[in-house]
Amino acid sequence: MPPPNFNEHIQVDTSDEDSLYDAESVVDSNLSFASSVRDYYYENGRRYHAYRYGQYPIPNDEEEQDRLAITHHLFKLLTGGDLYRSPLSQQGPPKRILDIGTGTGTWALEMAEEFQDAEIVGTDLSPIQPNFSPPNCTFIIDDAESDWAFTKDEAFDFIHARCMGGGIADWSRLLRQAYNHLKPGGWVEFQEYEARVRSEDGTHVKAPLLLDLSARLEEASSKFGKRMNIAPSLSGWLEEAGFTNVTADIYKCPVGSWPKSPRLKEIGRVGKVSLIEAIEPYSLALFTRVLGWTYEKAQAYVDNCRQEVMNTSCHAYVLFFYVYAQRPLDDSRV
Incomplete structure (x- = not known):
C-alpha cells in the first residue's frame, strides 16, 4: 500500500483537461448501483431511511448508493486498493469483524472475500x-448510537466505520461501545474525510462558495447535534x-x-466526481x-457549489x- 501523502507536495499539471467537462457530464459519469425497494420517507426529491427517521440527515436512495460506490472506490484508490490500514496480521487473521454504518455493504462484502474464515457483520x-451475500457475511438493521446487542461471547477482532461524521451525536459513547x-x-x-477544501498554492480561495459550504455544514450539523467535520x-x-x-494516516485527495x-491525477478525477456528488x-x-432554507434556495446553492468545483x-x-x-492486549475487562 502507498504511504500516506500528507506531507507530499502535489505538482500541478499545466494542461487544462478538466475544462473539457462540466458538472453535469461529470455527474452523469458516475457508477451504477442497485437498490432494494422498501418503505422510506421522501423529502425534497430524495429518499431517507424510515427506521428511526431523522437520526441521519443523508439520503439512502439509488443516487446516494451510486455516490457511496464512488466513495468506496476513492478510499481504496488512496491506499492502493487496501480496505484498511490497521495491522490486523499482528494477532493472526481476524475471526469476527464488525462494520458500523455499512451502507450498501460493499466494504463488508469485500472483507468477507478477503477473510473467508472470518464472520463479517454489517x-x-x-x-x-x-x-444475497456470502455465508460469512450478514447484515443487521440497527442504530449504532443505541446499545449494541452483541453478547460477551461475540466480541470482535476488528471494528470498522466509515463516513460517520454528521451521523453520531455522542462519539464518546460510541467509542466506549x-x-x-x-x-x-x-x-x-x-475512515473519514474533512468537509472542507484546502490548497498548497492558495488557489482554494477561488472557490468561495465551497469555503462557505464548509462553514454552513459545520453550523447546521452542530445545531443538529451531530457535527460533520470530526476527522481531526x-x-x-x-x-x-x-x-x-x-x-492517523492522512492522505491528500486532489479535486480534479x-x-x-x-496516480494523483486519477485519484483527482474520482475525487472531483465524489465531491460534486456529495454536496447535495x-x-x-x-x-x-x-x-430553515426553502428547497429552492438550497438546490440553487447546491448547483452553484457544484459549478464552482x-x-x-x-x-x-x-x-x-x-x-x-x-x-490493549493486557486489558481483560469484558
Whole structure:
C-alpha cells in the first residue's frame, strides 16, 4: 500500500483537461448501483431511511448508493486498493469483524472475500444491502448510537466505520461501545474525510462558495447535534477512550485532474466526481430542516457549489483520515 501523502507536495499539471467537462457530464459519469425497494420517507426529491427517521440527515436512495460506490472506490484508490490500514496480521487473521454504518455493504462484502474464515457483520439504519451475500457475511438493521446487542461471547477482532461524521451525536459513547465489544488486542478503524477544501498554492480561495459550504455544514450539523467535520478529532477521542497505538494516516485527495502525478491525477478525477456528488446529500436536509432554507434556495446553492468545483484554476484537495487504534492486549475487562 502507498504511504500516506500528507506531507507530499502535489505538482500541478499545466494542461487544462478538466475544462473539457462540466458538472453535469461529470455527474452523469458516475457508477451504477442497485437498490432494494422498501418503505422510506421522501423529502425534497430524495429518499431517507424510515427506521428511526431523522437520526441521519443523508439520503439512502439509488443516487446516494451510486455516490457511496464512488466513495468506496476513492478510499481504496488512496491506499492502493487496501480496505484498511490497521495491522490486523499482528494477532493472526481476524475471526469476527464488525462494520458500523455499512451502507450498501460493499466494504463488508469485500472483507468477507478477503477473510473467508472470518464472520463479517454489517449494521446500518437502512436496509439497502444486497439480498444475497456470502455465508460469512450478514447484515443487521440497527442504530449504532443505541446499545449494541452483541453478547460477551461475540466480541470482535476488528471494528470498522466509515463516513460517520454528521451521523453520531455522542462519539464518546460510541467509542466506549467499540472498546467494550473488541477483544483485547483487537483493532478499531475510522475512515473519514474533512468537509472542507484546502490548497498548497492558495488557489482554494477561488472557490468561495465551497469555503462557505464548509462553514454552513459545520453550523447546521452542530445545531443538529451531530457535527460533520470530526476527522481531526478522532485520534484524541480514541486516546481518551483508552485505546493505545493510535495512528492517523492522512492522505491528500486532489479535486480534479490538475496534479502532474499520473496516480494523483486519477485519484483527482474520482475525487472531483465524489465531491460534486456529495454536496447535495450532505446539504439538503440540514439546510432545510435546521437552517430553515426553502428547497429552492438550497438546490440553487447546491448547483452553484457544484459549478464552482469545475473551476480548473483551483488546485484544491481534501484530507482523508484513516485513524486506527488497539484495545490493549493486557486489558481483560469484558
